Amino acid sequence: MALLTVDELSVTFTARGRRDVTAVSGVSFDVAQGEVVGLVGESGCGKSVTSLALMGLLPRKGVRLGGVADFDGTDLLTLSPSRMRDLRGRQLAMIFQDPLSSLNPVVPIGVQVTEILARHRGMKGERARKEAASLLDRVGIPDPDRRLREYPHQLSGGMRQRALIAMAVACAPRLLIADEPTTALDVTIQAQILELLRELVDQEGTALLMITHDLGVVAGLCDRVNVLYAGKVVEAAERRPLFSDPAHPYAHGLLGSIPRLDAPRGQPLHPIRGSINDTIAWADGCAFAPRCDHYTLECLEGTPALGELAGAAGPGHLVRCVNPVRDSSDLHTPLLEAPVMDASAEGDDEAPSPGTSAATSADTSVDTSSDTSSDTAPDAGAEPAAEPVADTDGASGGAPGKDTPA
Template sequence: MPLLSVDELSITFTGRGRRDVRAVDGVSFDVDQGQVVGLVGESGCGKSVTSLALMGLLPKKGVKLGGRAEYDGKDLLTLSPNAMRDMRGKHLAMIFQDPLSSLNPVIPVGLQVTEILERHRGMKGAAARKEAADLLDRVGIPDPTRRLKEYPHQLSGGMRQRALIAMAVACAPRMLIADEPTTALDVTIQAQILELLKELVDQQGTALLMITHDLGVVAGLCDQVNVLYAGKAVESAGRRELFAQPTHPYAHGLLGSIPRLDAPRGEPLRPIRGSINDRIDWADGCAFAPRCDHYTLECLSGTPQLTEPVGAGHGVRCVNPVLTGVEVKTLGVPAEQAVDAAVATAPDEPAAEADEPAESAESAESVEDSAPAEPAEPKIPAQAEPEADGKAEPADSDAAPEAKPEAEKKKDAS
């Protein structure tokens, strides 16, 4: 039995006089003990809202929750506020995206850490302060005793994020939710934070739900990956399976838009065109269809169901998935989309350069037919000398060799 089992989770925001906005629609996934599961997608796909719902941090008014989210047999969506308060920190903890706004700016870091120890572990006074210093030291903060007395603004971004991690692991919870914990950090600190999270998983068997838009983080940390788009899980697979064969057009586009060090020089990036649809004016059919190059009429008529066209454990919510070695069925796109696709896939300047020699060859042949055959210079292409200088010549520069003999004759006559 998984430690956390999310089944058909739906989150809808309601408002007076406005249509409902379904931020999350039927998301399901499991997290086992000692496993790292990733939620991946662009901004607005429902990643962070999912984590807030699991932690019980969404407001009660204006929000409708559906489905189930069972942690160790308890449905987190139906727990009372007091029961959820006892659950947070002790059994289930979260690392937020922005540590500067997550930490209280007017309270020293040490008091914020000891508050958790007093609430859930009953520690007080010197024992709580010593344990807080040990926690800061464990997450790699130098001189932890002095840092306990400092305020969040006195710490660097990496230290603030480490302090949040120390608060999250203070009670050794069985599960952590990390909401893009490395977004505002440089690559060096990011690698250190990821290594710290990996140690927690390996040494303590902590289950980790990693929420990120960085596929590099997914490749280095996650065991299972769920790709979200417009509130739906469009693809769910193991890390190796997803990177080896992305099957949903959106996941395929995400991986195709990443710059690669081994790509040929001059190869253009292939970004996903367009932007996510308005969640209020929601149309029937697949939400990704307006941006997809492989949609069919079936994509526009109904909501795709989760299938496994590649193999067991690799779920895809698409009626026309991208399968390796199989010709993909496509539907004629509107004119404006066809132009966008042509511009996105057309080669850049090399094709234009390849056409220039053909034009210059035709102009050179026409000049040779009309010019006298005495001088040998016209047989040399007009571009030979400008290419050495790197300068462009006018189009009628080929006639210059014809005028040269006449000028010499006039000079001899004078």
């Protein structure tokens, strides 16, 4: 029995006089006790909005929520603000990307940690201070007594993230949501923080929802991974099958885009062409179709369903694609046995696909994208309005801190 069951979650931002923006639509996943589940995707895919919706941190005005998020029998999406406050911090906790802006700069660390202890565990005075010191000690902050008296700016980035984790685990939450917890940190510090999270899951049985863009972090930490694109899960699988046999062309493309530290040198990267702005509405077909190397006309016959991958190595490998990648070589040369780089071919790969903007209707997008697949150079006569970053665009909906169109 899963601790958290998210079923068909959707988040739509509404503003008077503007087009509604659906940042997340129909996202479903489970997180069990002691399990690490990853939500992976690039900026604008809706991963942060998902986490904010689960924590009840989205504004009530201008946001329409749909679906159910069942946390041990309680629907997080319909909970009253006061009951949500009781749950948050005690049973649910969250760590954010930027520890400096998540901590109050004019209040010492100690006060911020004991605040939680007072609110949820009724601890006061010396008892709370001692508990706070032991929490800091547990997350590996040396000299905790001194640190408690210090202000956030006196701590290094890694130390601040540890302090945030200490606050998050102060009440032994059952579910921890970590939104890009290591993105702002250097790799050696990242390794320390990931180790700490891993210990927490192993020792306390905490369920961890890990939100990240870094597939390397996912590969080392997550049990199960959901890949998001334009607000929908496009592939969901156990960690190993996802990395060994990615079936959705987007997941496949992401893996082909990342330079690997352990790969022999001289292997070319295979970028996904275009950008997140080259997306069509899910209602008109697969949102990824304009950027897809695997695209056929079938892709434009309505929203593809998320279903079991036929011929998968094990159960639970879900993919939202009518034309999944069976053998990587039918898409492009696979990552591992790729031949020596061919510069001229690379030029074609990375050419941005012209003229497909998020706002355009399905028809025009289809035309331009099918042109692109045969084009070898960026079309000089492309529409000038090719890739504007519209302020209410879905792309900005996923960036932390920019979730609320005015």
